[in-house]
Amino acid sequence: MEYYCIQKVVFSSSPSGGDYIAMTIAGEFCKLAYCRAGDKKWAVFLENKRYNYEDMIYFKGQFYAINMGGTVEV
Numbered sequence: 549m550e551y552y553c554i555q556k557v558v559f560s561s562s563p564s565g566g567d568y569i570a571m572t573i574a575g576e577f578c579k580l581a582y583c584r585a586g587d588k589k590w591a592v593f594l595e596n597k598r599y600n601y602e603d604m605i606y607f608k609g610q611f612y613a614i615n616m617g618g619t620v621e622v
Contacts, residue, residue, distance in 0.1 A: 558606050571611045573601045580604075580613055 553574065560569040563585070571582045572590065578600045581590040604613040614620050 556604065558604050558611065560606050560609075560611075569611075571604060571606070571613075573604060573613070578602070578616075582611075 553576075555573045555578065557570055557572045560571075561567065563570075566585055568585050569582055570584075571580065573579070574581055574590075579592055580601055581592040583590050600616040601613045602616055604611055606612075610622050612620055612622055
């Protein structure tokens with residue numbers, strides 16, 4: 549992920565607390581990736597063939613992402 553353009557990052561909680569998950573929309577095909585506090589690399593959701601995510605939020609313990617087709621995924 550180090551060479552990808554990151555479009556958006558959403559945190560599960562404040563990074564200053566030290567225990568969080570960060571989710572990002574990144575790269576040419578707007579893939580989803582995540583990392584936990586202390587991880588050295590992003591983990592890309594490779595099993596998900598649908599890319600081109602437009603937006604995401606974290607709400608009540610879950611990440612929600614909407615793709616360009618208008619589908620919301622949890």
